[in-house]
Amino acid sequence: MPELPEVETVRRLLEKKIIGKSIKDIKINFPKIIANLSFQKFIGRVRERKILFLSRRGKFLIFHLSGGKILISHLRMTGQWLVVKPAADSKFIHLVFYLSNGHKLVYSDIRKFGRIWLIDKKELPKFKPLLKLGPEPMSAEFSLADFRKRLRKYKTRIKTVLLNQELVAGLGNIYADEVLFLAGVRPTRKANNLTRTEISKIYEAIKDIIPLAIRHKGTTVVNYTTPDGGSGGFQEKLKVYGRKGQECPRCGREIRRIVLGGRGTHYCPKCQR
DNA sequence: ACTAGCCCCTGGGAGC
């Protein structure tokens, strides 16, 4: 599942391979991935554009193209951007950009949940999916005071709240579980009942784990790969996610798995209160 | 205003 560290890793590795290249031609196998335009319009507006640079906001990857065009991609569950040699093909490739250097930039997505938008640069400040996002966890805007204030208004369980992109942008199911383990807070706790100390610990855990996971190039659990087909490394560092029935690395107790808000949730019953 | 639940998808694991 691509969360902030995975999307950031894709951004960094992809940028090295495609900056300055032009999109000479486009093939679309699954038109539905283009969220806001017909595929014919999409193709017409993207052809001959140069890829200037890539940015990221939360889990959104943003391609800045020449001519003031902006391509926004959300990978959801199984989306991938890959740079491949001309011959490569697969039934999961839904979009192909034929680049000026002879390589193909492809979007592949087994479950087809991912979406791509193409907008004009001037529309970017009004683009709704980005407008709703909370602060970037590694930015100065993400302050403890603000985090505490925002957290108080949620009456639901802290795990569910961490998945809400309006609070902080970029956490998904894996890192939400890991953050709560590091903070020593049980995922079922109500957000508005947390103590000041617990909120600080959650805040610090987010600020620790996200850059650490980026340094490890993200977590490969299901099918996330880097744009060159490599794996992330953070799955080796996971303390609770996907470790149901195994020993807690801190106290040795058995890790539990429950379902919260329809999401698998992992925690240590002793370390997380 | 907030929250719970459904839906989109398909590979893969469980069960028989």
Next chain:
DNA sequence: TGCTCCCAGGGGCTAG
């Protein structure tokens, strides 16, 4: 071995 069933899960949407 091979079939069927059902689960995973981000985020948009709807209903309460």
